[in-house]
Amino acid sequence: MHKGKKIKKLPDFGDNQSGQVKQIFLWNTKRNFINICKTYLVALEQMKVDHRIFLDKLGNEVDPELLKKMDYLSEEKYNYIRKQVLDAGNDAFRDVENFTDRLDIEIKKEKG
DSSP states (O other): OOTTOOOSOOOOOGGGHHHHHHHHHHHHHHHHHHHHHHHHHHHHHHHHHHHHHHHHHHTTTSOHHHHHHHOOSOHHHHHHHHHHHHHHHHHHHHHHHHHHTTOOOOOOOOOO
């Protein structure tokens, strides 16, 4: 939540309060996991672009076999790392989701 913004009053969830609060919590948590994964994927994509630029600069100066050996970020390696990032995000979210299945969440009633 941004500094300075406060929720004035939470809605009344009625009898299914715990289930609805869990849904809101999981939606927000999943959104955060997606944002983290996107950040890593953008960084990976930038690294791939930078690596290609580096290889292109060296292309005219070194032996093609040496250049091939220097290509540490092949398409296969890029796809492998990308899959690892996505799998880690999905696994972490599944763990949170499984954990919340064991919880009953309630919103405190305002005093007064």
